[in-house]
Amino acid sequence: MRASEAGFSLLELLVASALFAVVALGAFELLRGLAAHAAPLRARQAAYASLETLGDRLRSEARSATAIWSSAPAAGAGHDDCVQLDFFAADASGPKFWSYRTFPHHGSADGVAPDALQRVAGSGPIVPCDPAFPGEIALSGLTAPPLFTILPPAQLNAHQDPYLGLSDTPFVAASVPPTAPIPVGVLDTRSQPVLGGNSIVEVRLENAAAARAIDLLPGVFPNGFTEVLRYTCSERCDVGHDGPSAKTLTACAMTWQTQWSHYVPAGAAGAGGWFLAGTFSFGYSGIRADGGSDSLQQVDAASNWDPARNYAAFPPGGPAADGSEAGSFTPWDVRTEAPAAWLTDVGPYLAPGQQAALAVDKRRCDAVQQAGASGSFYANG
Numbered sequence: 090m091r092a093s094e095a096g097f098s099l100l101e102l103l104v105a106s107a108l109f110a111v112v113a114l115g116a117f118e119l120l121r122g123l124a125a126h127a128a129p130l131r132a133r134q135a136a137y138a139s140l141e142t143l144g145d146r147l148r149s150e151a152r153s154a155t156a157i158w159s160s161a162p163a164a165g166a167g168h169d170d171c172v173q174l175d176f177f178a179a180d181a182s183g184p185k186f187w188s189y190r191t192f193p194h195h196g197s198a199d200g201v202a203p204d205a206l207q208r209v210a211g212s213g214p215i216v217p218c219d220p221a222f223p224g225e226i227a228l229s230g231l232t233a234p235p236l237f238t239i240l241p242p243a244q245l246n247a248h249q250d251p252y253l254g255l256s257d258t259p260f261v262a263a264s265v266p267p268t269a270p271i272p273v274g275v276l277d278t279r280s281q282p283v284l285g286g287n288s289i290v291e292v293r294l295e296n297a298a299a300a301r302a303i304d305l306l307p308g309v310f311p312n313g314f315t316e317v318l319r320y321t322c323s324e325r326c327d328v329g330h331d332g333p334s335a336k337t338l339t340a341c342a343m344t345w346q347t348q349w350s351h352y353v354p355a356g357a358a359g360a361g362g363w364f365l366a367g368t369f370s371f372g373y374s375g376i377r378a379d380g381g382s383d384s385l386q387q388v389d390a391a392s393n394w395d396p397a398r399n400y401a402a403f404p405p406g407g408p409a410a411d412g413s414e415a416g417s418f419t420p421w422d423v424r425t426e427a428p429a430a431w432l433t434d435v436g437p438y439l440a441p442g443q444q445a446a447l448a449v450d451k452r453r454c455d456a457v458q459q460a461g462a463s464g465s466f467y468a469n470g
Contacts, residue, residue, distance in 0.1 A: 136230050136298035143228045144303050147292060152308030154178050156273050156285030159237040161190070161217040168194050171218035174237045174292065177275060177283055184275065188215040189227060193234040204231045214278045236293040251293060251302050337383045338375040339461050341454035345369055345428040353418045362418030366392035369432065369447060371454045389447050393419060393438040415441045
């Protein structure tokens with residue numbers, strides 16, 4: 090046979106076929122192994138995603154809640170004992186309550202599995218651990234019951250992430266005041282006030298894929314971690330709420346009504362003067378949002394006759410015991426003056442205690458008149 094006609098020998102073909110068979114068998118086993126692990130990988134990825142989704146949902150709901158608390162922080166030994174976290178919020182449509190709970194002692198025959206976290210909602214407080222209350226499954230596959238821990242402000246500086254062992258940096262500031270949560274105006278199912286604000290609820294969740302610690306704080310309630318603005322009510326605001334209901338007052342006028350007067354003749358000590366008594370009236374008016382009129386009348390008695398003083402000796406002028414002119418007769422007849430000038434002139438002679446009250450009402454009246462319809466009800470904020 091010539092060299093140009095040479096080919097593979099039978100032995101070479103057998104070796105090549107054997108090598109191909111080995112490589113093919115290895116590739117097949119690799120593919121079979123990948124296929125066998127694909128389902129668990131998908132399940133683990135789904136479990137991880139569901140835990141992340143629930144964490145986002147809890148944070149979002151916390152931002153709209155007025156109060157977050159736990160009506161069942163730990164499950165007892167009973168079949169229907171549960172762990173339950175409760176939320177409350179209110180808006181124009183009315184109050185809203187919702188809860189997350191799990192029943193660790195349930196079995197496969199129960200409506201809510203022991204590894205499931207159920208969400209229930211209603212217009213009233215959610216009764217703790219009522220398995221008949223319908224809801225939705227928010228998370229499945231829990232490997233341990235969730236933990237809902239209430240952290241008061243005094244404990245926040247020492248608070249650490251339970252999984253990382255590190256401080257929760259948003260809540261370690263030494264300036265966080267240890268102010269207790271306060272009632273939000275609603276009652277729970279035990280007729281106890283629901284408390285909100287000034288505390289953190291730590292939620293711990295675990296499934297086969299991951300573990301999470303989520304710190305929840307009511308997002309619409311003033312608390313130790315929110316800058317609280319305090320508004321000082323202006324004179325317009327003060328007088329606008331003197332009546333049984335809020336007023337819409339934009340104008341004010343002051344008048345004087347004399348009740349009696351008595352002239353003290355001049356004596357050896359000098360000229361005479363007047364004892365007077367009457368009322369200053371502050372009349373407020375405004376237009377309500379519905380177009381109707383609003384009004385308020387404030388009346389203050391005013392007199393320079395002081396029953397506590399000894400007027401046996403005339404003329405009864407001169408300073409009072411405190412050195413002021415309070416309770417003395419006025420050296421001129423101020424009855425003929427305009428009300429504003431009358432108050433300015435007779436003020437130093439009014440009986441003790443009357444001048445301060447009249448000054449407050451005069452300042453309020455002037456503030457309302459000056460502000461008119463465009464003035465603010467708040468002095469600062």
